[in-house]
Amino acid sequence: MKRLLWLWPAIIILSTVAAGLVAFVITDTAVRPFIILWFLFVCPGMALVRFFRLEELVVEWILALALSFAVDAIVAGVLLYAGRWSPTATLEILMGISLGGAILQIGLDPLIKLIERTRVSSELDYSDDLEKTQVLLCTCGYVDDRTGGRFCSRCGKPKSKQARLPTPVQPLIDAYLDALEPLCSHFYGIYIFGSIALGAFEEQKSDIDIVALTQGEWTGHKLARLKHIHKQLTRAYPLGKRLEILYVPLRDIGKSDTEIAPYPYCGRKGVFHSAGYYDLHALTWWIVRYKSIRLFGPERSALPLEVTWKDVLKGMSYYLDIYLVDKAKHPYLFLLDGWIWEVVPMLCRVLTTLEDSEICAKPLALKRWRDRLPVRWHPLIDEAWRIGYHPHMSSLYRSPIKRMREVLAFIEYVRERGGKALEASSMITPLGEGM
Numbered sequence: 001m002k003r004l005l006w007l008w009p010a011i012i013i014l015s016t017v018a019a020g021l022v023a024f025v026i027t028d029t030a031v032r033p034f035i036i037l038w039f040l041f042v043c044p045g046m047a048l049v050r051f052f053r054l055e056e057l058v059v060e061w062i063l064a065l066a067l068s069f070a071v072d073a074i075v076a077g078v079l080l081y082a083g084r085w086s087p088t089a090t091l092e093i094l095m096g097i098s099l100g101g102a103i104l105q106i107g108l109d110p111l112i113k114l115i116e117r118t119r120v121s122s123e124l125d126y127s128d129d130l131e132k133t134q135v136l137l138c139t140c141g142y143v144d145d146r147t148g149g150r151f152c153s154r155c156g157k158p159k160s161k162q163a164r165l166p167t168p169v170q171p172l173i174d175a176y177l178d179a180l181e182p183l184c185s186h187f188y189g190i191y192i193f194g195s196i197a198l199g200a201f202e203e204q205k206s207d208i209d210i211v212a213l214t215q216g217e218w219t220g221h222k223l224a225r226l227k228h229i230h231k232q233l234t235r236a237y238p239l240g241k242r243l244e245i246l247y248v249p250l251r252d253i254g255k256s257d258t259e260i261a262p263y264p265y266c267g268r269k270g271v272f273h274s275a276g277y278y279d280l281h282a283l284t285w286w287i288v289r290y291k292s293i294r295l296f297g298p299e300r301s302a303l304p305l306e307v308t309w310k311d312v313l314k315g316m317s318y319y320l321d322i323y324l325v326d327k328a329k330h331p332y333l334f335l336l337d338g339w340i341w342e343v344v345p346m347l348c349r350v351l352t353t354l355e356d357s358e359i360c361a362k363p364l365a366l367k368r369w370r371d372r373l374p375v376r377w378h379p380l381i382d383e384a385w386r387i388g389y390h391p392h393m394s395s396l397y398r399s400p401i402k403r404m405r406e407v408l409a410f411i412e413y414v415r416e417r418g419g420k421a422l423e424a425s426s427m428i429t430p431l432g433e434g435m
Contacts, residue, residue: 008050012043012102016095019043023091036091044071044094047101051108054399071097165192165293166201169208172237177295179229183222188213188250189297193287200361203239205388210245211288213253213297218274223264227272234270241270246278254305256281256315281318282311287359309357313422316350320415334407335400337387343407344384347414354421362388377413380406 019039022032045068046060054060075093079085165173173192180187194209195201218226226247234240247264262275285307292300324343333339348365352358360368366388370381383396383403397403 006106008046009102009105012047012098015039015043016098016102019091020095023088039098040072040094041065041068043098044068044101047098047105050101050105052398059399166196166203168203169196169201169239172208172233172239172243173295175237176229176233176243179232183225184296186214186216186218186222187296188215189303190295191288191292191297191300192295193284193292194244195361197287197291197293198359198361200363202363207242207244208239210243210295211284211292212245212247213250213303214247215250218247218264223274226264227274230266230270230272243270244268244278246280246284248280250304253303254285254307282307282315283353283359286312291359312353312359316353316418317422319346319350320418324411324415328408328411331404331408334404337391340384340403340407341387344380344410345388347410348381350418351414351421354418377410380410 015035015038018035022029022035026032042064045064045066048067048071049060049064052060052063054063072090072094075097076085076090079090079093177190180190190210190212192208192210195206196208200206230240230243230245233243243266245266249260249263252260252263257277257280260280262277264272264274265276265278266272267276267278285305286309289300289303289305289307294300327333327339327343334343345362345366348369349360349362351369352360352365366381366385370378370385373381379396380403386393386396395403397406
């Protein structure tokens with residue numbers, strides 16, 4: 001890598017020296033036109049373009065050629081209008097620009113790298129960001145009774161004896177349950193899953209995920225009433241737009257979207273849909289069965305729900321081998337920050353599930369695998385963390401195309417690693433199952 005960083009400054013310096021020799025010393029050589037043209041067309045522009053630190057070779061070459069022509073024309077034009085036009089003077093100035101740019105590249109590159117490392121290490125503080133979350137559950141099962149500190153002394157994960165509703169969410173949930181009172185005969189049980197149940201709720205970004213088990217058929221009038229409830233909650237409560245609720249018939253408990261008829265749900269930004277699908281799968285049911293918070297109905301342990309760890313592993317296999325393969329066919333998606341935050345943390349969660357037999361939230365998964373993955377993937381993990389927690393920062397990648405390629409490579413890496421882990425994971429019962 002170090003040789004590549006020095007490669008272009010060396011080429012520019014050698015080309016400038018060669019151009020000077022054939023222009024002023026060895027003037028009768030047959031290669032003189034080729035050396036001069038190479039120098040004029042490439043070196044002035046490349047001496048300047050390299051400061052942009054572009055990752056894409058084609059883009060760099062196009063800009064270098066265009067800038068070379070521009071610099072050549074500007075220098076010649078200035079000398080012409082100044083009444084001092086001379087091919088020799090023009091070449092000498094261009095040689096000075098090229099040599100100066102190459103020398104500055106060599107001198108400034110270590111400084112720029114130091115500044116970037118300092119910026120990343122100072123702003124991407126994983127532990128500090130995690131301290132700001134509403135994390136309440138230690139998945140290792142260890143209860144740390146020390147006063148102060150939010151992290152378990154045994155495993156280093158956020159600690160708590162049990163998950164509970166975060167204070168900012170309580171008024172919204174109370175209002176939701178009150179509004180459902182006229183429709184209560186339609187509900188068998190209502191349970192919170194997702195980040196709250198996993199003890200990793202973040203007030204600024206986490207969704208409030210709920211499964212509502214229903215009984216009986218919905219009439220058009222009652223669906224309109226349910227839609228009105230969600231519209232009112234969205235208007236009245238700041239967190240209302242983050243309510244994501246699946247109204248699943250009790251007869252379909254434990255089944256995934258591919259096995260059941262469309263059901264009502266409240267999706268992103270609090271928009272209610274009378275029928276559709278909204279990411280219902282084995283992992284959802286596993287969290288409902290073993291981690292969820294009951295809002296209404298029987299205790300989670302009393303639910304007529306059978307879901308095993310093998311079901312969760314099948315869901316992970318589907319995500320890796322079908323869902324991600326389909327998304328990888330549309331690589332332009334990963335030019336967008338939203339998809340980086342969607343996929344990279346989820347891949348870390350998949351690794352946690354497959355290799356640690358544990359379900360955890362996005363921030364914990366990113367932190368864990370930032371410490372465990374090969375160094376090659378650290379910039380991508382940091383980039384996902386930046387998007388999630390420091391969106392005001394500029395991207396850690398100079399080229400979105402380079403970042404896109406890294407995401408696609410990371411998908412393949414996790415698919416390969418996950419495939420190897422699936423067999424071993426299927427033999428393990430995760431902590432919490434059977435409780």
